[in-house]
Amino acid sequence: MITATGFGTQKLWIGEMKASSPGVSLLSVSAAHDDEPASAKLFVTRNSLETISNQIDAYSAFEERRSNVSSTKKPARFQLFESTSEFKPASLEDIWSGPIDDMPKRKSESVETWIRSDRAAYFYRVAERLGISIIGNPTKFTDSIVVDMTLNAVQMQALLDCTGAVIEFRPSSDFVHDYRRVDGDARNAISNAVAQRIVPAPAGAPRTVILDSGVYAANPLLRASISRANLKTVDVDWGTDDNSGHGTAMAGVALFPNLEAAATSRAPIILTTALESVKVFRPLSSTNLIVPRDAIQEAVKLVERDSGVERVFSLSATIPGEDESGRQSATSAAVDQLAWNDGVRSRLFCVAAGNVPVSRETPYQVVHYGGRNADFPVQSPGQAVNALSVGAYTDKDISVGTPVAPKGDLCPVSRTSQKWDNKYRTSNKPDVVFEGGNHIFDPGKKTSRGSADTRVLTTGRAAGQELDLTGETSAATAGIAGLATRVLSRYPQMRSESVRGLIVNGASWTPAMQRQAEGGSEDRKRVLDTFGWGVPDERHIQESDSNSLTLVIEDEITPFETRDGRCGLKEMKYFDLPWPKRELGRIGNAEVRLACTLSYFIEPDPLADKRARKDRYASHRLRFRFNQPDDTATTAQSRLNQLVDLDDDETEVPNLDDGRWFMDWRRSDIGTVHNNIWTGPAHELAVRGGVCVYPVKGWWADRSSPECRRSTPFSLVISLRTAHADVDLYTEAMANVPAHAIIVSTNV
Structure with a gap:
């Protein structure tokens, strides 16, 4: 050249x-x-x-x-x-198109590489020989192809000298970087251009309620989704403005599933949800103290004065100083009480697991990452059993510096419940994880911190700062809350219990998480304490397919009754599932994956552990068990009736495990969202088409009042998937679906 x-x-x-x-x-x-x-x-x-x-x-x-x-x-x-x-x-400088100071030198960075179409095959062979990988997918034009690659100056020179294919190297067209390079007026123009493509949700759409520092509603990316009337505060002296930017950042994450992807596309951005904000964080300038549980309770009252919409509550803050052993606190119990809502119309709260404390002066100590932050337990109110508790992982492609977290692994500062005291543990937390960004090693590789490349793009709190960056469990929580609200927009009559169950059921461990669980049962428990059930897949949650279906059963059960002056179990429920038996039998030995999730809310008693009865924190507890091969409803229920011992609340139900369930039942049965996964050949599952839901004692069993002998709702979510392509599970199941079940919409 x-x-x-x-x-x-x-x-x-x-x-x-x-x-x-x-x-x-x-x-x-x-x-x-x-x-x-x-x-x-x-x-x-x-x-x-x-x-x-x-x-x-x-x-x-x-x-x-x-x-x-x-x-x-x-x-x-x-x-x-x-x-x-x-x-x-x-020279390399001649081929570089962009500010010369932005050209990679010793450190590898993301580079947009333009190559000749007629030399592409040779170029790829040389790149592979040099150990250079391509980011994303090549974009083909008439005479050229554009590929993004992670390169340093030596590698760029080698590609230039050896291939005869390079037309030009450019700074990688990263939206965040492009946005940060320009001045305030240009940033505003970019934001307005994106805003013009937004199609807001219709009136009455479900809302994500941001319980935070307020929201900057004038942001052009948010203003069509949140009105002035929907900006509230628990203290009039605090105002509704967002002085810190945290609440506005959470609003952007909740509203847009992937703002960076939406911003770089030219397609319309069609929204199905809206926003509401309640300022619950005290500004530093105010001396008006409101305890966190009071602020949350007041926030719920404020928004529910408008009773015409469905809501999901997003709380991205934790309460430092409250117990971190897994014991229920006043704040977590208050969240559970609000979610229960007298068992009439439950509420869904998404709460953060919390972050390892870091600052500019005291960055993250990378030594903690080896144990995946085992020494930093989930913070209050993340232990709330009725809440959907959210940790952070990362799936971001990092082009600058050396990332701390491998792709698909834990966000460096996300807390876990590995060190919770089993005397107090009443749930498995977090329930799921979501994108929270990554860290880059500092020089010396003993500490690390986030950067523009490692964080999540979101909305900013001021003119000229319409876009900003965020991350950690705050962002992950807002992301899950937004997902839950989108589920409600698709299924507006669905209970909060079902939405939570769908999200847990639709989650799975990434390969990086699975590798940490390969040592057996104890490793699986540790990974569960770190990542919950993994990363929810929105498509699987929202849609069924020919080889993948999800069934939601909404019902209620009366756990207890009084007989001869004593409390006894009143009923269990057996469901003969609309099983696609013919299709499962037809594919025979093909592997299938069944995930079953039982989700219900309880009335809390936060003083239960003072009586050394953590099992009495919940008003009632439920379990599910699949039947044995060729069981009938009668034989399945009869077996459970013989095995359940009301006088021993920790008694396990034996002889119902065929070795194909993923998690030990003692762990999967903890809390109020129980999940387990069965994997095996299709023909074995074809003859196991029934499931029982039955009660276990809680504190209602110790009381004689009529309120403790009431019916309570629950949701059962069952998904069935196979990689086998020539199969139609959906059509056969749909023909058999009972009236009380919902099969989520198909996309075929």
Whole structure:
């Protein structure tokens, strides 16, 4: 490759030369600007190089006798040579298109690489030989292909020298970086351009309630989704403005499933949910103290004065100083009480697991990451059993620096429940994880911190700062709350118990998480304490497919009754599932995956552990068990009736485990959302089409009041998946579905 440089501000004449011209191909042309002369990048084959050399000699000879030669006899490429001051081999700096200071040097960074289509296959082979991987997918144009790659200067030079394919290197077109490079007016223009593509949700759409520091509703990306009337505060002296930016950042994460992807697309951004904000964080300038549980309770009252919409509550804050052993606190019990809501119309709260404390002066100590933050337990109110508690993982592609977390692993500061005291544990937390960003190693690799490349794009709190960055369990919690609200927008009559159950049921461990669980039962428990049930897949949650279906059963049960002055179990429920038996039998030994999730809310008693009865924190407890092969409803219920011992609340139900369930029942049965996964051949599952839901004692069993002998709702979510392509589970199941069950909509 060679560079032709022009004279001053004069035009460089390239004639009819094209990218597809044989021998000498035109790769790019730059006009003169800012005292930089015009230039052109040319790819010259080995044979054509000698031809050009001869043409230059002919041009030089012509110039020497120019006055005696007719203009009609000018040599080949006369205009090019006439307007060119020099030809030279193209350097890396010549090929770099962008601020020279942004060009990678020793450190690898994301680079947009433009290559010739006709040399692409060879280019890929050389890149593979050099150990260079491609980020994302190549974009093909008529004569060129654009690929993003993580490169340093040495690798860029090698690709330039060895392939003959490189047209140009550019700074990677990362939306965050592009946005941060420009000034305030340009940022505002970018934000407004994105805002013009937003199609807001219709009136009455479900709302994500941001319980935080307030929301900057004038942000052009938010203003169509939150009205002034929906900005509230628990203390009028605090106002509704967002002074810290945290609440506005959470609003953006909740509203947009992936703002960065939406911003870089040109398609309409169609929203199905809206926002509401209640300021529950005391500004630093205020001396009005409101305890957290009172602020949360008041926030719920404020928003529910408007009773015409469905809501999901998002609380991205934790309460430092409250117990971190797993014991229920006043705040977590208050959240449980609000979620229970007298068992009439439950509420869904998404709460953060909490972050390892870091600051600018005291960054994250990377030594903690080896144990996945085992020494930093989930913070209050993350232990609330009725809440959907959220940790953070990361799936971000990092192009700058060395990331701390491998792809698909724990966000470096996310807390876990690995060190919770089993005397107090009443649930498995977190329930799920969501994107919270990553960290980059500091020099010396003993500490780390987040950067623009590792964080999550969201909305900002001021004019000129319409976009901002966030992360950690705060962002993860808002992301899950937004997902839950989108589920409600699709299924507006669905109970909160069902929405929570769908999200847990639709979660799975990434390969990085699975590798940490390969050692057996104890490793699985540790991974459960770190990641919950993993990362929810929105598509699986929202849609069924021909080889994948999700069934939701909403029902209620009366756990207890009084007989002869004593409390006894009143009923269990047996469901004969609308099983696609013919299809399961037809595919025989093909592996299928069944996930079953039981979700219900309880009335809390936060003083239960004072009586050394953590099992009495819940008003009632439920369990599910699948039947044995060829069981009938009668035989399945009869077996459970014989095995359940009311006088021993920790008694396990034996002989119902065929070795194919993923998690030990003693762990999966904890809390109020129970999940387990069965994996095996399809023909074995074809003859197990029934499931029992039955009660276990809680504190209602110790009381004689009528309220403790009431019915209570529950939701059972069952998903069935197989990688087998030639199968239609959905159609057969849909034909058998009972009236009290919902099969989530199909996308086929």
